[in-house]
Amino acid sequence: MKVLITGANGFLGQHLSMYMQNKAYSVIAVSRGIKRIPNADIVYHSVELTDQQAVSSLINLVQPDVIIHTAAMSKPDECHLNREACTLHNVTATEWLLEAAANVAARFIYISTDFIFGEGGPHAETATPDPLNFYGQSKWMAEKLVRSSRLNQNIIRPVFIYGAHWEGMRPSFIQWVSKNLAANQQIRVVTDQHRTPTYVLDICKGIDLLLQVQTNGDFHFAGEEIISPYHMALTVAKVAGLDPQLIEPVTAAVFPEIVRRAKDSGLQIEKAKTILGYLPTGFEEGVRLSFA
Numbered sequence: 001m002k003v004l005i006t007g008a009n010g011f012l013g014q015h016l017s018m019y020m021q022n023k024a025y026s027v028i029a030v031s032r033g034i035k036r037i038p039n040a041d042i043v044y045h046s047v048e049l050t051d052q053q054a055v056s057s058l059i060n061l062v063q064p065d066v067i068i069h070t071a072a073m074s075k076p077d078e079c080h081l082n083r084e085a086c087t088l089h090n091v092t093a094t095e096w097l098l099e100a101a102a103n104v105a106a107r108f109i110y111i112s113t114d115f116i117f118g119e120g121g122p123h124a125e126t127a128t129p130d131p132l133n134f135y136g137q138s139k140w141m142a143e144k145l146v147r148s149s150r151l152n153q154n155i156i157r158p159v160f161i162y163g164a165h166w167e168g169m170r171p172s173f174i175q176w177v178s179k180n181l182a183a184n185q186q187i188r189v190v191t192d193q194h195r196t197p198t199y200v201l202d203i204c205k206g207i208d209l210l211l212q213v214q215t216n217g218d219f220h221f222a223g224e225e226i227i228s229p230y231h232m233a234l235t236v237a238k239v240a241g242l243d244p245q246l247i248e249p250v251t252a253a254v255f256p257e258i259v260r261r262a263k264d265s266g267l268q269i270e271k272a273k274t275i276l277g278y279l280p281t282g283f284e285e286g287v288r289l290s291f292a
């Protein structure tokens with residue numbers, strides 16, 4: 001099966017490209033700039049996805065069976081400060097990909113986010129969207145485009161992704177924690193936000209399961225535990241053998257945030273467990289695997 005992965009230089013994109021290649025899918029990785037995935041065997045194309053002609057040419061050339069669209073302007077603050085660019089990268093680029101996918105009848109797997117929901121998590125797939133910021137709105141707009149396409153399609157929603165890190169990749173929260181604690185730096189971490197953090201390889205496994213089952217629809221791929229960033233930071237300290245006293249518990253109110261974020265977000269995963277046999281990694285185990 002030929003699988004084209006956008007955002008392949010990103011945190012999820014790099015893990016997913018490597019995972020799918022090891023699972024003997026034929027991977028075509030797509031991102032901007034030079035290839036940053038540390039696997040010489042993976043075919044790579046540098047394409048700006050907001051360029052409709054470039055997207056159309058790429059898809060016609062590659063003729064993928066599946067397109068996994070992970071590319072996005074993924075920082076909520078950046079999206080808030082530059083709404084036009086956010087719309088272009090998160091919505092318009094998705095539109096060009098959907099149009100091109102229709103020409104080759106590819107399955108379309110769109111990576112969305114828990115940010116399409118508001119308070120009251122953990123949310124089920126059937127919960128009513130209520131994005132609290134422009135990033136969430138842009139991802140919700142893209143979801144609507146995907147859903148209204150006539151393609152075989154899935155919307156996947158992860159939460160607070162973490163996992164192993166290597167050079168050429170942006171670090172996830174757990175690397176930020178371990179780097180600071182290892183340098184004996186005090187950090188302030190919030191206690192009054194709750195998430196169901198997702199181990200990055202669980203998303204990869206979930207997508208593999210999805211491609212075996214070949215069913216349409218939305219799936220939440222998240223962890224099972226509902227925990228605060230403070231709890232996550234304490235777990236990192238425990239697993240990495242670092243000093244937990246350096247982690248100061250604070251409320252979100254001490255950080256004047258540019259955009260609104262839900263206090264209680266996170267996603268329910270019963271549907272993925274029942275239909276796909278999705279089995280998430282526990283948070284402590286995921287952190288252990290990330291630093292192994």
Ligand SMILES: NC(=O)c1ccc[n+]([C@@H]2O[C@H](COP(=O)([O-])OP(=O)(O)OC[C@H]3O[C@@H](n4cnc5c(N)ncnc54)[C@H](OP(=O)(O)O)[C@@H]3O)[C@@H](O)[C@H]2O)c1
Nearest residue numbers: 007009010011012032048049070071072074113158160161
């Ligand atoms: N990280 C999380 O905790 C989280 C949680 C829930 C959902 N998600 C979703 O999961 C997906 C992956 O997130 P991530 O954290 O792995 O993102 P990331 O590290 O920011 O990577 C995104 C990638 O997309 C590429 N990209 C963006 N716009 C592009 C364009 N116009 N043309 C070509 N490539 C483009 C970027 O390329 P360059 O590197 O060259 O700029 C980057 O490599 C996103 O859709 C995000 O919304 C993330």
